[in-house]
Amino acid sequence: MASLKEVRSRIQSVSSTQQITKAMKMVSAAKLRRAQDGVTRLRPYAQRLTSILANLTRTTTDEVVSEYGVAREVRRVLIIAITSDRGLAGAFNSNVFKGVTALIGQRYANLPRTNISIMAIGKKANDYFSRRDLKLVGDYTHVFSQLSFDTVRVAAEEAMRGFTEGSYDEIVMVYNEFKNVATQIVQAEQLLPLVPTPVPAGTPSANEAANSIDYIFEPSKEEIIRSLIPLSIKTQLYKAVLESNASEHGARMTAMDKATDNAGELLKSLKLTYNRTRQAAITTEILEIVGGAEALAASR
Structure with a gap:
């Protein structure tokens, strides 16, 4: 059985840890609200932009969208892995690593490892994949410390440039999509080449769907699409980063909440052990006193 001093030291250590996890939970809760607001505001814009672009491209010549929409034989791939800069967020980062590994094993199993490149957004992804082949x-690695559209735009432009120059035939994003505080879903979403938006069954044909919307084009439709497509691609990546940012704070908040509860349960167990040890020590002292008194009485 551990001594009283050892048990008391463990109680103090667990109490300090509990205070830290409780503070981290509160900090993550405050950051989560801001991050969730950012995602909520961007989602309608991104969806509307994608919808408008889909309506326009359905009736536009292939030459306009071929730069980012051409489907080539997949020989070289870029995977954009989005994680956090810090840990202590449960399985948040490891789920992305597993998602990338599963994607490579299932979708790109026939490609040489040298033909698969990783764009790591977040220090954890950079540290993990720098140790892989x-x-x-x-x-x-600085994106989340200076999170803004302009910061993410630089990464998006590098990926887009690599695709148009032929360095990559396909670009896929792997990130955690934010659902709620306790739920984050790993998504593997194709960024390039552009995937045509299908017309749901029962709706008008593609031409009718596009022509039914009364757009006034200034300048020409082709020029508008040429400017909207790069913006849409950058917005998609920015949305994924914001989703990951909100998911990170949600995952850390949940992890710290569980850690605080676990520390509380451990404290109860340690205090019970401490009381039992203390009671055993007191009982031993009483027995020693009684035994000594009886021995002294017998000697007389």
Whole structure:
């Protein structure tokens, strides 16, 4: 059985840890509200932009969208892995690593490892994949410390440039999509080439769907699409980063809440052990006193 001093030391240590986890939970809760607001505001804009672009491209010549929409034989791939800068967020980062590994094993199993590149957004992704036999592209470990559209735009432009120059035939994002505080879903979403938006069954044909919307084009439709497509791609990546940011704070808040509860249960167990040890020590002292008194009485 541990001594009273050892048990008391463990109680103090667990109490300090509990205070830290409780403070981290409160900090994550405050950051989560801001991050969730950012995602909520961007989602309607991103969805509307994608919808408008889909309506326009359905009736536009292939030459306009071929730069980012051409489907080539997949020989070289870029995977954009979005994680956090810090840990202590449960399985948040490891789920992305597993998602990338599963994607490579299932979708790109026939490709040589040298033909698969990783763009790591977040320090955890950079640290993890730098120890693997995969090529790292760019340095975007600072994105979350200076999170803004302009910061993410640089990463998106590098990926887009690599696709148009033929360095990559396909670009896929792997990130945690924010559902709620306790739920984050790992998504593997194709960024390039552009995937045509299908017309749901029972709706008008593609041409009718596009022509039914009364757009006034100034300048020409082709010029508008040429400017909207890059903006849409950058917005998609920015949305994924914001989703990951909100998911990180939700995951950390949940993890710290569980850690605080676990520390409380451990404190109860330690205090019970401490009381039992203390009671055993008192009982031993009483027995020693009684035994000594009886021995003294017998000697007389």
